[in-house]
Amino acid sequence: MFTEHTQKRINDSVYCTTLQVPLDYTDPNSEPLSLQLIKMNATNTPPKGSVLLNPGGPGASGIDFIADYGHEYREALGGKFDVVSFDPRWKTGRFISTPFVARDMLRVVDALKEDGLLRYWGLSYGATLGQTFAAISQNARTYYLGYSTFTTRNADDAVTEILRQCIKVGPKKCALADYAGSDTTPEKLSSALANALQDLLDEGTAKSLDNYLKIKELLFWDLYKPSLLLRAIKKIAFALNGDWKGFRKEFMKTPVKPGVNQNTLLGIACGDSSFRAGSPEELYAVIKMQARESMFADVTETQAWWCSHWKFEAAERYEGDFSNITTSFPIMFVNGPLDPVTPLSGAFETSIAFKGSRVLVQNGFGHGAMNHSSKCTRQAIQAYFEEGTLPKIGDVCEPDQLAYEYALSLETRQKHEAR
Known part of the structure; x- marks a missing residue:
C-alpha cells in the first residue's frame, strides 16, 4: 500500500479502511465511491476526538501524509487527538471538485461516530477546502484551522530574507555574505540574481531557457522549508557565478518527482474555476497579471494555461459568496509573512469573510505552520482544539530558532549522524 520511502518513515501504527460515499452528490441514485481513510491514534487515552487533516495539493494523498507526518501533527495537538485523513477521489473526472470533497468530509464525520463535530486542519489548498466546507455547511459544528489562498506574492520577499540571514551569519557560514565585499546587501544580491536570470533569457537558446526555468522552479521549492535554505543559497551562488554546468551537475542528476498527481x-483546480481562457489574448492578460506578483509566477502559476484545455466541467462548483459567513465556532487562521504560496495578506483577506475568525501570525519562514517550528504556535493550536481558545487580535508567534541557524544546525546534525 505504501511506497518504500513511506514505509521507512512510519514509526507508529496506522489504521486504514474505506468509506462508501456517493460518486455524484447531485444524483440521488448515484453509484458509490470507495473513499480510502487512514487514522493514527492519539497517544493520550481516551482521545478528545479526531482531527481531520488535508495536506493540500490540491490532490495530495492524505494516506501518505498521515503515514509520513501524522506523528508530527499528533504531537502538535498535544497527543490528545486521533489524526485522520483521506485520499482524493482520483480518476473520477467531473466528480472531483472541492464541493464534493467537502461533502465527503461530512460523511467522514458521521462515520467516526463521535460528537458530530468536525475538527479540521487544512494545509495550503486544504484551507480552500475548509472554507468551502464552512460556506456550504454553515450549520455543521466545526473547529477549523487553516491558512490562506494560493498566490506567490510573498515569494520574492522570502528570497530576500534568505539573503538577509546569509549576510547576518557572515561569510564563514555563508559565502554569499561576502559577494560584494563589505557593501553586500540583500538588495544587491537580489538584483544580481535577477540580472543573472535575465542574462539566461537573453541568450535565447534551448539550454539557457531550460536553465532559467529549472533554477526558478527548484529554488521556489526550497522556499517551503527552513531545512532547505542551504540548498537555496547554493543554487543562487551557481546563478551569480554563471556556473550553469555546475548547477546542472549538482541539482539535475535525477528528475524531480511531483508530490501531487x-x-x-x-x-480539482480547473473544475473549481469558471474561467477558461478562450484565446491567446485572454491567456496573455492572465500571464501579465501573474507576472506582477512574483518572479516565480512563470514556473508556478500555470493553472490558467492548463485549464484552457481542460475538458471536464465539475458536477458541482461552489459559486456562492465567501463573505459574511457564520460558522458554529470561529475559524483560526495561521500564516507567516514569508510563505511563498499562501501569503499573510491572504489570511487576513479570508478572515474578513468569516465572522469571529482570528489570524495568528507566525513570524517564521516557509509554507504553513509546521515547517518552521514554533512552541508558541503549537501551544496556540492546542488551546484552540482543546479549549476553543482563539488567539487575541494582533497575536504574533516567533519561531524557536532563526531559519538560517536552524538549517545550519540541521546540516551539522546530519553530518554527525553520517559518521
Missing part, C-alpha cells in the same frame, strides 16, 4: 490537481 497532475491530473488530480488539474481536475
Whole structure:
C-alpha cells in the first residue's frame, strides 16, 4: 500500500479502511465511491476526538501524509487527538471538485461516530477546502484551522530574507555574505540574481531557457522549508557565478518527482474555476497579471494555461459568496509573512469573510505552520482544539530558532549522524 520511502518513515501504527460515499452528490441514485481513510491514534487515552487533516495539493494523498507526518501533527495537538485523513477521489473526472470533497468530509464525520463535530486542519489548498466546507455547511459544528489562498506574492520577499540571514551569519557560514565585499546587501544580491536570470533569457537558446526555468522552479521549492535554505543559497551562488554546468551537475542528476498527481490537481483546480481562457489574448492578460506578483509566477502559476484545455466541467462548483459567513465556532487562521504560496495578506483577506475568525501570525519562514517550528504556535493550536481558545487580535508567534541557524544546525546534525 505504501511506497518504500513511506514505509521507512512510519514509526507508529496506522489504521486504514474505506468509506462508501456517493460518486455524484447531485444524483440521488448515484453509484458509490470507495473513499480510502487512514487514522493514527492519539497517544493520550481516551482521545478528545479526531482531527481531520488535508495536506493540500490540491490532490495530495492524505494516506501518505498521515503515514509520513501524522506523528508530527499528533504531537502538535498535544497527543490528545486521533489524526485522520483521506485520499482524493482520483480518476473520477467531473466528480472531483472541492464541493464534493467537502461533502465527503461530512460523511467522514458521521462515520467516526463521535460528537458530530468536525475538527479540521487544512494545509495550503486544504484551507480552500475548509472554507468551502464552512460556506456550504454553515450549520455543521466545526473547529477549523487553516491558512490562506494560493498566490506567490510573498515569494520574492522570502528570497530576500534568505539573503538577509546569509549576510547576518557572515561569510564563514555563508559565502554569499561576502559577494560584494563589505557593501553586500540583500538588495544587491537580489538584483544580481535577477540580472543573472535575465542574462539566461537573453541568450535565447534551448539550454539557457531550460536553465532559467529549472533554477526558478527548484529554488521556489526550497522556499517551503527552513531545512532547505542551504540548498537555496547554493543554487543562487551557481546563478551569480554563471556556473550553469555546475548547477546542472549538482541539482539535475535525477528528475524531480511531483508530490501531487497532475491530473488530480488539474481536475480539482480547473473544475473549481469558471474561467477558461478562450484565446491567446485572454491567456496573455492572465500571464501579465501573474507576472506582477512574483518572479516565480512563470514556473508556478500555470493553472490558467492548463485549464484552457481542460475538458471536464465539475458536477458541482461552489459559486456562492465567501463573505459574511457564520460558522458554529470561529475559524483560526495561521500564516507567516514569508510563505511563498499562501501569503499573510491572504489570511487576513479570508478572515474578513468569516465572522469571529482570528489570524495568528507566525513570524517564521516557509509554507504553513509546521515547517518552521514554533512552541508558541503549537501551544496556540492546542488551546484552540482543546479549549476553543482563539488567539487575541494582533497575536504574533516567533519561531524557536532563526531559519538560517536552524538549517545550519540541521546540516551539522546530519553530518554527525553520517559518521
